[in-house]
Amino acid sequence: MPKVSSVIVPYASYLRVYEPLAAFPEPERGRWARYARRADRPSYQDELRRSLADLLPTPPVPVPVHESGEAFVLEVEGVVCVCPWQTRLRGWLALGDLAEEFPAPVLDAVLPPLVRHQATQDYERWLAANPDARPWIRSATWQVPLNWFVLVSDEEREYEKGAGPGGAEPVLRYRTPMVQARRRTARALKTLKDTLDDGPLIEGLVDVGRWLEEFHPRSLVELDYGGLVHALPAGHLEGDHSAADVAEGIEALRAGDGATAGEAYGRLVERWRAVRDRRSAN
Numbered sequence: 583m584p585k586v587s588s589v590i591v592p593y594a595s596y597l598r599v600y601e602p603l604a605a606f607p608e609p610e611r612g613r614w615a616r617y618a619r620r621a622d623r624p625s626y627q628d629e630l631r632r633s634l635a636d637l638l639p640t641p642p643v644p645v646p647v648h649e650s651g652e653a654f655v656l657e658v659e660g661v662v663c664v665c666p667w668q669t670r671l672r673g674w675l676a677l678g679d680l681a682e683e684f685p686a687p688v689l690d691a692v693l694p695p696l697v698r699h700q701a702t703q704d705y706e707r708w709l710a711a712n713p714d715a716r717p718w719i720r721s722a723t724w725q726v727p728l729n730w731f732v733l734v735s736d737e738e739r740e741y742e743k744g745a746g747p748g749g750a751e752p753v754l755r756y757r758t759p760m761v762q763a764r765r766r767t768a769r770a771l772k773t774l775k776d777t778l779d780d781g782p783l784i785e786g787l788v789d790v791g792r793w794l795e796e797f798h799p800r801s802l803v804e805l806d807y808g809g810l811v812h813a814l815p816a817g818h819l820e821g822d823h824s825a826a827d828v829a830e831g832i833e834a835l836r837a838g839d840g841a842t843a844g845e846a847y848g849r850l851v852e853r854w855r856a857v858r859d860r861r862s863a864n
Contacts, residue, residue, distance in 0.1 A: 592630065593813040593857075597720040597730050597790075598804040599760070600656050600663035605798035614664045618655045626654070626808070627751070629667055644693050645673035645701045658802050665718045665804075672717050674705040683723065716796050724813065724857055728828060728850065729786040730805050732770045733763040733794075736826035741819065744811075752811045754819050760794065760801040767791040770832050777835045813857050824850060 603611050603618075617623070624632075629652070650669040655662065677698060680689055709715070722730075734756035744752035767787060774784050794803070811819060831846035 592723065593809045593860075594721045594723045595726040595730075595810050596804075596806045596808045597722075597733075598654065598665045598806065599718050599794070599797050600654070600658065600665045600802040600804065601718070601798045602658075602661050602663050602800050605801070606664075614653065614666075615662070617651075617653060618662045618664060623655060624652055626806075629669070630809075632669070644677050644697060645704065646670045656802060658800075661800065663802055668717050668719065671715060672719060672721070674701065674708075675717065676721070677701055677705075716793065718797075720793070721808075724810075724860075725854065726805070726807065726810065726824065727786055728783060729790050731825045731828040732766055732787060732832070733790070733803055734758045734805050734825050735762075735766075735829065736823050739823070739825065743820070752819060754807040754811055754822065756805040756825060758803050760797060760799055760803055763803040764791070764794055767794065773832050773836045810857065813860055815856050818853065818856065822853060824853065827853075 603615055606614055646669050648670065650667040652667045652669075654665040654667070656665075657663070677693075680693070680698075683689075684692065735758070738756045738758050740753065740755050740757065742750070742753040744750050767790065771784070771787055771791065774787065778784065807814075807819075814822070827846045827849050831843045831850075834840070834842035834846065
């Protein structure tokens with residue numbers, strides 16, 4: 583693995599929602615329909631390169647001046663669905679989380695306080711005019727939040743090994759219909775609330791569930807390991823069935839089998855320990 587900072591190589595995972603064109607009002611619907619027919623649509627890697635390019639100027643540009651007009655496009659059972667990038671909104675949201683990611687001296691060196699303050703003011707003005715805005719994409723650095731795995735099943739897992747150095751990137755992702763993601767979320771929440779005390783897992787799942795309710799019921803939900811495929815040790819990706827472990831743990835709790843639930847959780851902790859260790863090393 584290249585010896586570079588996590589600021590330069592974002593070891594991030596993504597939770598994306600692709601909505602059908604019918605979910606968008608005109609004239610936005612027409613614009614996305616024309617966009618979906620383009621042959622030169624950018625890729626996941628293109629989005630990453632563009633976001634990293636903003637970190638190169640001095641001072642850096644933490645949030646784009648204008649919102650992106652790009653999107654990811656999928657065809658789901660003959661229906662065109664789009665996932666707008668919303669790079670500007672996501673930049674503002676990520677900026678608010680940076681204080682938890684970096685010590686103050688490191689954060690000030692990466693993004694000077696004046697730059698962050700200006701971006702915060704811009705976001706507050708924008709939010710006042712767009713109070714109902716929400717992102718189609720969520721991201722998490724150095725992890726896949728456990729509550730995300732609740733939305734998908736092991737049968738929906740897609741793994742592509744990649745072609746090695748210079749070739750195709752490895753891919754590990756899950757795709758599931760919105761109705762399934764919502765159903766699994768509701769079932770898991772009931773089980774967790776019946777068997778566990780309130781905590782980060784329940785709070786995170788409640789938050790994700792509310793977010794999913796904002797979208798069209800015929801949407802598609804995608805959990806993508808993104809840059810984390812480069813943070814996991816060789817061979818671990820192929821054997822990574824975290825969604826299956828989460829599902830087994832929840833089913834065990836539902837059945838009152840604490841021992842099996844503990845074993846499933848232990849596998850998850852052991853699998854992701856290597857990623858946490860690498861984060862600390864960076």
